[in-house]
Amino acid sequence: MDLILDACYPRRCVLCRDLDCWPPRWSGGPRVTGLRRFDRPHLCPACCGRLRRPVAPRHSGGELLAGLPLFGGARTGADLVRVLAELKYRGVRAxxxxxxxxxxxxxxxxxxxxxxxxxxxxxxxxxxRRRERGFNHAALLARLAARQTAVPYLARLVYRRRPTAQQARLGAADPDRLTNVAGAFAAVDVWQAVQPRLAIVDDLITSGATLGAVAAALQEAGWRVVLGVAAGLAPPPEPPPNPSLDTPSVRF
Ligand SMILES: [Zn+2]
Known part of the structure; x- marks a missing residue:
């Protein structure tokens, strides 16, 4: 079976284009909602290693949910964005x-x-968008990370009420990032007596606006959100330049 799959879907790395061998756990992989039998990894171990650029955690800003700790597995860089684009826009689910x-x-x-x-x-x-793409990439990441960490994944707790423009098309410090997603999410009401402490999973955290809007919707419905995590975390966006700094303080 693997030989046939290899012939039909050669395991060529999307970054360096090398053909390589893969850890056995990726060969076919266990059944995960959203992943198909023929979805294979397309990133070689060397490129996987290079993606792991350590990044310091930070906290969300004050606009939507102040102080939520944000952690990333890597610092957002061109290679990581390229791999994510292959997953999201070209459907390379593996x-x-x-x-x-x-x-x-x-x-x-x-x-x-x-x-x-x-x-x-x-x-x-x-x-x-889910219908158009066929899967939710953040849910795939969350399901697989849940398997690795033995933490349950809760599906259908929060949903998007209206379509929004892609945040990636807006600059990291663009104030439209907040208005684009404000009120875009809603969550189902808490039904459990003991509330789980939730970690929200996304692909990239840039300004933190999307994650903050999801966290706000969950909290409004009564859930406890304690953490935001993503594959890639950007450093905090630069504040807009202060025009007063351009004003000379000493006049001649
Ligand atoms: Zn590679």
Whole structure:
């Protein structure tokens, strides 16, 4: 079976284009919702290693949910964005495996920092985009990271009420990032007596606006959100330049 799959879907790395061998756990892989039998990894171990650029955790800003700890498995860079684009826009679903490794790294770093969480939820796609793409990439990452960390993944807790423009098309410090996603999410009401502490999973955290909007929707419905994690985390966006700094303080 593997020989046939290899012939039909050669395991060529999307970054360096090398053909390589793969760890056995990726050969076919266990059944995960959203992954198909023929989805294979397309990233070689060397490139996987290079993606892992350590990044310091940060906290979300004050606009939507101040102080939520944000952890990433790697610093967002061109290679990581390229791998994510292959997953999201070209449907190379097997890349969810190495990207989920980065999410698992972020969860481990948060646990090592003393943050306790009981379950994972994913940033949802609007149903129209999900239908168009065929899967929700953040949910794939969350499901696979849940397997690796033995933390439950909770599906259908939060949903997107309206389609939004892609955040990636807006600059990291663009104020439209906040208005684009404000009020775009809603969550089902808490039904459990004991509330799990939730970690929200996304692919990339840039300004933190999307994650903050999802966290706000969950909290409004009564859920406890303690953490945001992603495969890639960008450093905090630069504040807009202060025009007063351009004003000379000494006049002649
Ligand atoms: Zn490679």
């Amino acid at each position: 890349l969810a495996w190495p990207l989920a490794d980065l999410v698992a790294d972020a969860l481990a770093a948060a646990a090592a920092a003393g943050i306790e969480y009981d379950a994972l939820v994913a940033v949802p796609l609007h149903r129209s």
